[in-house]
Amino acid sequence: MYEEEISLQELWQTLMKRKWLIIGITVCAMVVAYFASRAMTPIYEAETTFMVKTKGSGLALPFDDMGLMGSTQNIGRNYVQVLKSRTIMEKALEKLGKVPGVDCPDLDSLEKAVSAQLIAQTDAITIKVQLPDREFARDLADALVDVLMEHNKEMNSAATRTAREYLEEQLEVSNAQLRQAEESMLALKSGRKIVEPSLEAQAQIKRIADLQAERASADVALGELQAKVGKIREQLAGISDTVVSSETVVEDPVVAQYRRKLAELEVALATAKEKYTDQHPEVQRLTAEIAEVKANLNSAVARVVGTQTETPNPMRQGLLGQIVEAESKMAALRAQSDALGRIIAIEEERLSKLPEKELDLARVTRDLEVAQQIYIMLRTKYEEMRVTEQMQISDIWRIDPAALPKVPVKPRKTLNTAIAGILGVFVGVAAAFIVEGTDVSLKSAEEVEAVLGLPVLATIPIHEGPLADNNYNSYYYSRSNHGTKRSKEDK
Numbered sequence: 001m002y003e004e005e006i007s008l009q010e011l012w013q014t015l016m017k018r019k020w021l022i023i024g025i026t027v028c029a030m031v032v033a034y035f036a037s038r039a040m041t042p043i044y045e046a047e048t049t050f051m052v053k054t055k056g057s058g059l060a061l062p063f064d065d066m067g068l069m070g071s072t073q074n075i076g077r078n079y080v081q082v083l084k085s086r087t088i089m090e091k092a093l094e095k096l097g098k099v100p101g102v103d104c105p106d107l108d109s110l111e112k113a114v115s116a117q118l119i120a121q122t123d124a125i126t127i128k129v130q131l132p133d134r135e136f137a138r139d140l141a142d143a144l145v146d147v148l149m150e151h152n153k154e155m156n157s158a159a160t161r162t163a164r165e166y167l168e169e170q171l172e173v174s175n176a177q178l179r180q181a182e183e184s185m186l187a188l189k190s191g192r193k194i195v196e197p198s199l200e201a202q203a204q205i206k207r208i209a210d211l212q213a214e215r216a217s218a219d220v221a222l223g224e225l226q227a228k229v230g231k232i233r234e235q236l237a238g239i240s241d242t243v244v245s246s247e248t249v250v251e252d253p254v255v256a257q258y259r260r261k262l263a264e265l266e267v268a269l270a271t272a273k274e275k276y277t278d279q280h281p282e283v284q285r286l287t288a289e290i291a292e293v294k295a296n297l298n299s300a301v302a303r304v305v306g307t308q309t310e311t312p313n314p315m316r317q318g319l320l321g322q323i324v325e326a327e328s329k330m331a332a333l334r335a336q337s338d339a340l341g342r343i344i345a346i347e348e349e350r351l352s353k354l355p356e357k358e359l360d361l362a363r364v365t366r367d368l369e370v371a372q373q374i375y376i377m378l379r380t381k382y383e384e385m386r387v388t389e390q391m392q393i394s395d396i397w398r399i400d401p402a403a404l405p406k407v408p409v410k411p412r413k414t415l416n417t418a419i420a421g422i423l424g425v426f427v428g429v430a431a432a433f434i435v436e437g438t439d440v441s442l443k444s445a446e447e448v449e450a451v452l453g454l455p456v457l458a459t460i461p462i463h464e465g466p467l468a469d470n471n472y473n474s475y476y477y478s479r480s481n482h483g484t485k486r487s488k489e490d491k
Helices: 002-017 021-041 072-083 087-095 107-111 134-191 199-239 247-252 254-277 279-304 314-351 356-390 413-438 444-454
Strands: 046-051 114-118 125-132 396-400 473-478 487-491
Touching: 002 021, 002 413, 021 413, 046 134, 072 114, 072 125, 072 134, 087 107, 087 134, 107 114, 107 473, 114 396, 125 134, 134 356, 134 396, 199 314, 199 356, 254 279, 254 314, 279 314, 314 356
Parallel strands: none
Antiparallel strands: 046 125, 046 396, 114 125, 473 487
């Protein structure tokens, strides 16, 4: 304990002895940091915020009406990636009439100067631009939002138009099938005497028609997705030579396995719902298992698509993200269609057991019922899509335009000076101990005895004070062998 106190005392004495060295180094560091900060080019930050319209909580990008884009967070991240793309930056500079590397920094420097961040638990995204030219920083922030709004509107319009055209084609086919079914019914009733199906047969026909309509709805949704994703691939092909094809995903053995499993579970769930309510443990178990298989299917699709990715281009990554979710959705729709097809086959088998006199009318009635339901479904979807196309606007709107920054965010002279001062103290203390350690002069009797190995016979203390005060210097002689003292006054 005593030795520790002595060590701390010696430490403090060393610091006090070299205090001017420590102070000098600290002051020099602070002065250098201050003037170096003043010599730096000031950087100004312009900030703007925009919202993305989401479905329910939100839509942000096309295809969300099909459940394609996933969560709001995924939507926001896609926008952040698109915003950082070189394509958006080039369009923003073109809008401002700037030429990279001529009257503004080059593209690489501008991309580093721009940052975008999704605000947690919201649908808002903040854009920050840090540049020496504060007016250019403000204008660039606003231009990036303008270009993104135009880009989003173009994507929405193209996707909606593609879906509308697909539905229009399917509606024509459905209309032809409906007319044929009506003609068949008319011909059957006018040709010979028919027997009306029993109530049980009518219920069977209604069930088959509902299943057929449900399957047709899944197939239409699948076709919509395929048409819409085709537009994404066109954009992707313009960014990179590599295009992820649906065949690549479909042919993957793991994806195929999960699709088969999903189809089997869909059939089992449909069968269980015929016997039990939705609250039954068996129905709930199958529902949970289907959700798990769908999650695994999504992961498998993401893996397949991810293996096709080589270029870390942000816009490319955003488009690939859309393809991943689209392929997952299409895989689930294919599995659903397969499952419904199996159930329909079972119901058709039951229907074929009807008496021959009832069978013909039952089949024609079934075809007519299916054709009517499909036609109504397609007509409804087509009208909705047509109205959407006519009212198509951007899903983005600006909350706060960028203001002209007044105070630079870099360099921070006060902060830099304070940090330099702290570092200067540490460097000064280290220098003090280094200087003290390299000083070989003897400063005490103990050091003399330690070095020479001989006893000290006498010391001459330093007396402070003027001689004019008639003070006397005293000399003390000590003998270590006898332990006696003698003093002598010197006037």
